[in-house]
Amino acid sequence: MSLVKLYDTTLRDGTQAEDISFLVEDKIRIAHKLDECGIHYIEGGWPGSNPKDVTFFKDIKKEKLSQAKIAAFGSTRRAKITPDKDQNLRTLVASEADAVTIFGKSWDFQVHEALRIPLEENLELIFDSIEYLKARMPEVFYDAEHFFDGYKSNPEYALKTLKAAEQGGAACIILCDTNGGTMPYEVAAIVEKVKATVSVPLGIHTHNDGECAVANSIVAVQSGIVQVQGTINGFGERCGNANLCSIIPALKVKMGAQCVSDAQMRQLRELSRYVYELANLAPNKHQPYVGNSAFAHKGGVHVSAIQRHPETYEHMRPELVGNTTRVLVSDLSGRANILAKATEFNINLDSKDPVTLEILEDIKAMENRGYQFEGAEASFELLMKRALGTHRKFFQVVGFRVIDEKRHEDEQPLSEATIMVKVGGKIEHTAADGTGPVNALDNALRKALEKFYPKLKDVKLHDYKVRVLPAGQGTASSIRVLIESGDKESRWGTVGVSSNVIEASYQALIDSIEYKLHRDEETGAKK
């Protein structure tokens, strides 16, 4: 299959998503990453919309990209004025972008309702806006907005709008499923009709309202489309755009199409996470191809089989997109899960070793009480060490007390914790306050232990999640606390369960500190 050009609109349509906004500096950084990953066109924004997008086009001119072209976005001219008087078209030219993309109406209903102009006049808008830009810009693309809905409503008129774009000189006409409700079989049939009418190369731009954006893009490529528009992680207006993180491997691995190199595709997971990070959003762990769970195996039958051959439960090798196979441990585990985890932690276990069965039974009993080890791999590693007798007790908590006090209804509550620990025969008794009882307990515990283990100063609490487990007993039901801690080298998760939230937090905090001390000892890190 021939080359499919990738056109990324994360910086324009991506920012039309609720919760997503990028600073100009973020946009420049993302543009560099997209360029490194082999994206052919990067739509930087709509310069006629806001000063930030104008600045992006000014600033990106000073940057050196290895291959990507920068595209500016806008609409056809407004009615009743000539293109040279249209501020939007003028700012597109002033952007000095490598390419320009304008959208225009294909659907008679939109012309009547959104533009409120005669159908013929819309054809003029499309034709002369493109003609004007074509004379001034290196490359002009035409986004045929609502094309599929327009075609279904009035095929003759929808095709006429494309003819106007072709006559105006568009280098590529992009068929848009703007409302995102088109089905894959409709895309295939309509693209065939378009190919019989226009000879300009075609592109596709789909939205995900019917959950078919990726499928629709793939079908369009199968039907001969040569440009695919989409966004990283599928960010975009309403339910989002076609997700390039899924489209790229689908094109390369499944369809044998050329788009980016193998090395560039291996950066896809990193690119996905980079964009989440700059958007200040947590990555979607269940995202196909690049998510943490995309190649994570939980069922014992699956884990046993993938160890015999990964293709038994993986549709492709995760390394191709920079991802990895993961094995989860839960009450759905069998011996294979435990053995795989042991290997990951450099622990020697045999499937026939009674310890393996003991660990498996412990896990199932603990999960039954509400523990969950999927996000708490550090607690699981400690559990294995306890079963194997390799767990070392670095300290002993003799006791603790947490006080939460509100002295006046207008005052913030005060939290204070005192703790007594024993390390190698020495007793340490400390107190600390905190923004809440758990924070106070964490501060007191670390204050007591830092004297003996100064590296604990590096440990930070990154995430704290509390889940009330369904028991139907109101405040007497069990509480599960999941903590994510980290130091300069890595992050790790621990878990605690109790009917008392402080006790559950305490268990997770103790595991976190014990994990850090074990790991430092094993890696030879200085106290």
Ligand SMILES: CC(=O)SCCNC(=O)CCNC(=O)[C@H](O)C(C)(C)COP(=O)(O)OP(=O)(O)OC[C@H]1O[C@@H](n2cnc3c(N)ncnc32)[C@H](O)[C@@H]1OP(=O)(O)O
């Ligand atoms: C399918 C898509 O995703 S298209 C991209 C959508 N993205 C955005 O809208 C984000 C950026 N937009 C903006 O900053 C603003 O909407 C602007 C600056 C572009 C325009 O702002 P305003 O002039 O205040 O117009 P408003 O936002 O109300 O939009 C309606 C106007 O757009 C016009 N319009 C809509 N589509 C088109 C089109 N394809 N060609 C020409 N004009 C169009 C309408 O006719 C209407 O103009 P009118 O009020 O003179 O009749």
Ligand SMILES: CC(=O)C(=O)O
């Ligand atoms: C152009 C565009 O963003 C759309 O039609 O959805």
